[in-house]
Amino acid sequence: MAKEIKLMKGNEAIAEGAIRCGCDGYFGYPITPQSEILEHLTLENPYPKTGMVVLQAESETASINMVYGGAACGKRVMTTSSSPGISLMQEGLSYIAGAELPALVVNVVRGGPGLGTIQPSQADYFQTVKGGGHGDYKLITLAPASVQEMYDFVELGFDLAFKYRNPVMLLSDGVIGQVMEKVEVGDYKPRWTNEYIAKNHPWALVGKPESRGHNIITSLQLDPVVQEKVNHKLQAKYKVCEENEVRYETFQTEDAEILLVAYGSSARICQKVVQLGREAGIKVGLLRPITLWPFPKKPLLELSKQVKSILTVEMSAGQMIEDVKLAVECRVPVQHYGRYGGMIPTPTEIFEVLKTL
Amino acid sequence: MTEEIIIAGFGGQGVLSMGKILAYSGAMQNKEVSWMPSYGPEMRGGTSNVTVIISDERINSPTLNQFDTAIILNQQSMDKFENSVKPGGLLIYDPNGISAHPTRKDISIYQVAGTDKSLELGNARLSNMIMLGGFLKLKPVINPEFLRKGLEKSLPERHHKLIPDNEKAVEVGKEILVPIHVL
Known part of the structure; x- marks a missing residue:
């Protein structure tokens, strides 16, 4: 088609x-x-x-x-x-x-x-x-x-x-x-x-055939020993997810000395800021996390060895910045620029902050 | 080519639909487009604006604070956006209801009497298309054949009988453009 x-x-x-x-x-x-x-x-x-x-x-x-x-x-x-x-x-x-x-x-x-x-x-x-x-x-x-x-x-x-x-x-x-x-x-x-669900997702409640016991879906365990096992299983699953499902993209980071980190619409606005910065001769790039959990820690750590400072841009008082700081292990200064409460930062105002870094 | 446009006026003046027609026409012409409205209380009668970007390249920020062109339909929007036109850019406005006319010398300024002309034609709802005509005369980013396709896409089918009138209004807008300050 x-x-x-x-x-x-x-x-x-x-x-x-x-x-x-x-x-x-x-x-x-x-x-x-x-x-x-x-x-x-x-x-x-x-x-x-x-x-x-x-x-x-x-x-x-x-x-x-x-x-x-x-x-x-x-x-x-x-x-x-x-x-x-x-x-x-x-x-x-x-x-x-x-x-x-x-x-x-x-x-x-x-x-x-x-x-x-x-x-x-x-x-x-x-x-x-x-x-x-x-x-x-x-x-x-x-x-x-x-x-x-x-x-x-x-x-x-x-x-x-x-x-x-x-x-x-x-x-x-x-x-x-x-x-x-x-x-x-x-x-x-x-x-x-x-039939497809029963075959591929055997945990699902699709009606019990005689060939198996009951499927039980619950988040309640009365025995803490069992509940701890549930938690072990969840944590093991999250670890696999962290290893396999990190998604991100980069813009003009190859020679970047300043790194912007932003997600969602802020990342779109920051692409404009990268354009303004490059036109002014500033070597600026952008890393955009696509998965916020699992967070792209490794690529950020790698880039922190190359850049001299990082600016996170969020429409908040600074939330993702905490994960960025954890990821880069304090190798470079990480600053935040944000607008709150429904205000959208403009490319120019972010560019002004960029010039001070 | 990238054209970054702000269209602003009262809710009900056809600001969002003018932007939508531009965006649809651009998309039909195989351009990259984005249409970002102000949403919320504005829709219910206050001021309303929309950012439209038409480009040959992938569009980065859909929200902007500097524009190649501003199409202004009321005084509040003039106060808000006159200074948001990039130096060397274009400001087109409907003089109806404007008391403080634009004064910048580093941009081109044109009037299109969209409201008055639409009343003369007997349909106030055509004023936005008259303004659009003025814009397309100065910046022909959309070919007429694609404008028609854009109208067909953006208007519900029950309104398709109005398309010829809308196309005529665009042509009228091209004719009644008045230069105020031309770079």
Whole structure:
């Protein structure tokens, strides 16, 4: 089939990516700046075409627990929200991680804390990668920086979620959610059959055949000895994930003396800053983490041997900077530039900071 | 070629749709495009703006603070964006409701009386396309055949009967361009 190019908002690309990758169910509650996801799903009405269920739940708490139920059955299910709504989902996320279930959650981040603003922000980094819910768990976290990646990362997210039996967070923001860009979309993939799920994901609750015992999905263990074993298993899984799933990209770092580190829309803005810097004769490059957990520690450590300083740019008071500092082991000074509460840094103001380094 | 444009005015003046038509037309012409709206309370009647980038290359930042071209439809937007035009750049504005006219000498400035002309034509909703015409006359980044395709893509099918009027409005805009300060 010929490549199909569409012009869409990031939010619409999430919805389109879900329909086309064979997602089984979406459960969500509208909130700006990501309401176009539910809107697009409702307009497209995928149920007659693919059998995908789209349901507006009564709350975010209900949404995440519907995801919990669908995931327990080995279905590819997802929810989306924005910051305050994602806060309401933290208990469910911890349960899903504890029960080792695959699920996809999208956070189109807005300004906080509290009800905050509806404008873009990246202040949910800590909540996402340091565990917003309780217990020793990790979310595999993908940070899309374009509408194409919003589309592509839905399927990638499901693939990783099932590979590791772990919830995956797509951490986006109001810029990438609202911007319209060109997207190359794929064919419609069929949803998995129950036979396929039973064969490939034997833990899933698909109905008990006589040939095996019960499958039990739970995050509750009354015996701490058993719960410690569960934790050992989780930690071993996270270690494999850290070894195999780090994703990042670099721009003009070959000869860089100053390194910018930014993800999502900040990384797009920083590409402009690299352009401005290079035009002014400053040897500046950019490392963009694509996975925020697992974090690209090794490439950062390598680059820290080459550059004389690092500037992290985030739409927050400085959250990812902590992981950058840990990664580079204090070999070079690491500074932060950020705007908060829904304000977007301009390329020029970052460039002014760059000139002082 | 990269053209970085800000379009700004009141919500309801067709700011976002003008940007959308530009972006769709650019995409149809096989350009890289991005369309980044201000979203939120602006949509409900305050000021509204959209950043549109059309380029032959991959686009980096979809949000900008300096522009090759500003298309300005009200005084608040003039106050906010006159100084955001790059030196040597272009400012096109609708003089309707403008009390403090732009004063910069390092950019080119043109008026397009989009509001007045659209009322004369009997359809106020064409004013944004008249402004777009003025822009395309000065910076022909979109070929007319692709503008038509862009209109077809960005307008819902039930409005396709309005496409000829929109195309005519673009042509009118090209004719009523008034140079104020030309570099």
